Amino acid sequence: xxxxxxxxxxxxSTGRLLVLYGFAIAAIILAVHALFSLxxxxxxxxxxxxxxxxxxxxxxLVVFAGVGVGKASLSAGGRAVxxxxxxxxxxxxxxxxxxxxxxxxxxxxAIASGVPMPALFVLExxxxxxxxxxxHNTGDFAVAVSRGCLxxxxxxxxxxxxAHEFSHILNNDMRRNLNLTGWLYGIMGLALIGxxxxxxxxxxxxSRSKDSxxxxxxxxxxxxxxxxxxxxxxxxxxxxxxxxxxxxxxxADASAVQFTRNPEGIANALKKIAGYPTGSNIANPRASAxxxxxxxxxxxxxxxxxxxxxxxxxLLDPHFNPELAQLLADEPSRSxxxxxxSGFTGGGPPPLPRAAKVTRQVGSLAPAQINHAAGLLAAxxxxxxxxxxxxxxxxxxxxxxxxxxxxxxxxAQFARLQQTGQPACLRELNRLGPKxxxxxxxxxxxxxxxxxxxxxxxSPAQYTQFRRDVDALIEADNSVDLxxxxxxxNLRRHLDPQxxxxxxxxxxxxxxxxxLQDGAVLLSCLAHLGAKDRTAQAAAFQAGAMQxxxxxxxxxxxxxxxxxxxxxxxxxxxxxxxxxxxxxxxIEACAHAVAHDGFIHDREAELLRxxxxxxxxxLPPLLQA
Amino acid sequence: MLVGGALLLGIFVVGVYNGxxxxxxxxxxxxxxxxxxxxxxxxxxxxxxxxxxGYMKHESGTxxxxxxxxxxxxxxxxRAAANPADADSMRQLLQAEGQLTAGLSRLLAxxxxxxxxxxxxxxxxxxxxxxxxxxxIAFARQAFNDAATEYNIKREVFPSNLIANTxxxxxxxxxxxxxxxxxxxVKVSF
Numbered sequence: 001x002x003x004x005x006x007x008x009x010x011x012x013s014t015g016r017l018l019v020l021y022g023f024a025i026a027a028i029i030l031a032v033h034a035l036f037s038l039x040x041x042x043x044x045x046x047x048x049x050x051x052x053x054x055x056x057x058x059x060x061l062v063v064f065a066g067v068g069v070g071k072a073s074l075s076a077g078g079r080a081v082x083x084x085x086x087x088x089x090x091x092x093x094x095x096x097x098x099x100x101x102x103x104x105x106x107x108x109x110a111i112a113s114g115v116p117m118p119a120l121f122v123l124e125x126x127x128x129x130x131x132x133x134x135x136h137n138t139g140d141f142a143v144a145v146s147r148g149c150l151x152x153x154x155x156x157x158x159x160x161x162x163a164h165e166f167s168h169i170l171n172n173d174m175r176r177n178l179n180l181t182g183w184l185y186g187i188m189g190l191a192l193i194g195x196x197x198x199x200x201x202x203x204x205x206x207s208r209s210k211d212s213x214x215x216x217x218x219x220x221x222x223x224x225x226x227x228x229x230x231x232x233x234x235x236x237x238x239x240x241x242x243x244x245x246x247x248x249x250x251x252a253d254a255s256a257v258q259f260t261r262n263p264e265g266i267a268n269a270l271k272k273i274a275g276y277p278t279g280s281n282i283a284n285p286r287a288s289a290x291x292x293x294x295x296x297x298x299x300x301x302x303x304x305x306x307x308x309x310x311x312x313x314x315l316l317d318p319h320f321n322p323e324l325a326q327l328l329a330d331e332p333s334r335s336x337x338x339x340x341x342s343g344f345t346g347g348g349p350p351p352l353p354r355a356a357k358v359t360r361q362v363g364s365l366a367p368a369q370i371n372h373a374a375g376l377l378a379a380x381x382x383x384x385x386x387x388x389x390x391x392x393x394x395x396x397x398x399x400x401x402x403x404x405x406x407x408x409x410x411x412a413q414f415a416r417l418q419q420t421g422q423p424a425c426l427r428e429l430n431r432l433g434p435k436x437x438x439x440x441x442x443x444x445x446x447x448x449x450x451x452x453x454x455x456x457x458x459s460p461a462q463y464t465q466f467r468r469d470v471d472a473l474i475e476a477d478n479s480v481d482l483x484x485x486x487x488x489x490n491l492r493r494h495l496d497p498q499x500x501x502x503x504x505x506x507x508x509x510x511x512x513x514x515x516l517q518d519g520a521v522l523l524s525c526l527a528h529l530g531a532k533d534r535t536a537q538a539a540a541f542q543a544g545a546m547q548x549x550x551x552x553x554x555x556x557x558x559x560x561x562x563x564x565x566x567x568x569x570x571x572x573x574x575x576x577x578x579x580x581x582x583x584x585x586x587i588e589a590c591a592h593a594v595a596h597d598g599f600i601h602d603r604e605a606e607l608l609r610x611x612x613x614x615x616x617x618x619l620p621p622l623l624q625a
Numbered sequence: 626m627l628v629g630g631a632l633l634l635g636i637f638v639v640g641v642y643n644g645x646x647x648x649x650x651x652x653x654x655x656x657x658x659x660x661x662x663x664x665x666x667x668x669x670x671x672x673x674x675x676x677x678x679g680y681m682k683h684e685s686g687t688x689x690x691x692x693x694x695x696x697x698x699x700x701x702x703x704r705a706a707a708n709p710a711d712a713d714s715m716r717q718l719l720q721a722e723g724q725l726t727a728g729l730s731r732l733l734a735x736x737x738x739x740x741x742x743x744x745x746x747x748x749x750x751x752x753x754x755x756x757x758x759x760x761x762i763a764f765a766r767q768a769f770n771d772a773a774t775e776y777n778i779k780r781e782v783f784p785s786n787l788i789a790n791t792x793x794x795x796x797x798x799x800x801x802x803x804x805x806x807x808x809x810x811v812k813v814s815f
Contacts, residue, residue, distance in 0.1 A: 065636075069636070083647060083650055083651070084647075091661045093661050094661060095661070095665075193632065196631075390661070391658065391768065392764035393761070424763050425764070428757065428760055428761075431753075457655075459655070459767065459768040459772055461767075462764075462767060
């Protein structure tokens, strides 16, 4: 199963789930109405048609209000969810050794998978070993680990846990979780009302007159009934949630091994949990609604959202003997050579992929890429890496990347920054400027993508300023080049959701013809970038168009004026809302167009990655030739 | 009807309360950004003093004053970081920081009179590091003040002020610094 098939499956199972919930809600409505009828008719009637619309409406209102509250609290994005669970953000520039190691592991994983640096959190008061990922897409994704996780795990184990969380994001498990938790809240709302009625009736029962006695009794019974219905509903909702969640955990474990090629890392992390007195427990009361998001069971309950530890370990490590777990936990963690310290002396980047392989790499990771990322990180000038760790340096770095080589334009750009009154930023830019100018092309975008973590720490006012400045710097020369386009797209996609909340877009089903034209725009732009003469351009275009299916036979290479970056941008916006299946075909077609002449230029690779990123299909940086 | 009204009111109160808690956490967390840079600065100062000592034989008073100011700022920062929502410890930190900044600028002014010291590579690197750390502090302070202001507004406007007062959400202390040097234009030099 590749990335696209997994995404498609995630969508389908969410649909099935909603049908299942639909039945549950119908059953609940009937049960509430039966309760109401029985009480109003003094136990004579199970169903009164006249009152049905009212009771049905009220029940639906309560359930949907609950769903709304639940979804709103989660749809606020990864950061809000992590904060709600008591997470403290990890400063990207932190010098605490445990936090530093966590940051490094995630930085490597982020560069390697092409996903921007997520916001990181520590659950400071949680001593159990656990972690979770939250967020809707790769843009507003947060990873939180417990204090126990930082203190008890070694680097390989932590890498396994982080890889597991990345796979949740790449498998689109977050969307599913959002729906699961929202509906669970809906049913919980019903039980909550039952409980309130129950308590009101109980309280007024003590000081009542004769008259109100009957009403109180009815209220009492009604509350009790609602409470029971809510409980039973929750029972089934949680059971469904748990069953699905267990499947996803197995998949995430398998993906983590695939990413790191190191089954020992994640297996040892699980073994440590098994042998650790607090295990993976999470004390925060809000954790119960989010049980399914964690790395290991947050609660010991009947409805385990995770498969038993022993089963998970056995799948990863067939020779596992549970009795050894205790021994393993007592043994001081073995010091291994950390992946980053072992260096990256093996020479250039991993081998150039063939077109057919590109789609298989979307949303996937191989150890070679993690090593490559570690090497890339090690090769970056230290002051620039340090700058990506705090907001001021990160902003100055992005400004620096956008400075033009032409002195006149650059002077205009400086004048513009001077005008907006950011002296601190300019001073920082003065310091970093020469080092930024000397950067090789291939490390410019990854550096900008590292900086997103610190840029998330800007205040909303600072971000508005930053966004305006970036736009102004890009427009200073009255033209947008490819790098500027890719950088702007990347920043907007990954920072806008946090600062300028917009509702998530639903999948659109445009008629295929409209999307074909968008595909032609992308392919033409890639063909113009990759080939000089007209015949080679047409050949590259055709190689891509062939992948779009028979309907694409009529497509022709567009002239440069009809496939400029503004048009590419519009095409990407439409394609971003398409179904995964469509995205797969488009990316495959682009990869074929790029690889047609057997050679992938830096510029082509940059655009291909920007395309993948815009379509929510993170491409690893494998393509640097 | 009554039950519905009570329920809506309950949902509203919980929503506002949670909103206040979120904003308070956000400005508390924004303080961590300043704290990282403050610590960096506190670590640089003993090195700076050590470097100056070799040259400034007759200025031990100035040097000691800087060290004393640094030490009291370190402990004030520790208290403020433990709870940035506590206005008192925040004010103490502001005061200690003010003294430290004054002491440092005195020291750097005196250092101007020692050409050998000014040419010392260690001194140049330290001064550069100190300046860029101060820039970062200024920037982080801006973010902190933005977050604290947002929280303060929320706790003062109707109707959330009713809930803020009932549950004792105290006002956040802003980090105000009037520093003319920060507003100056910067000459671009590369």
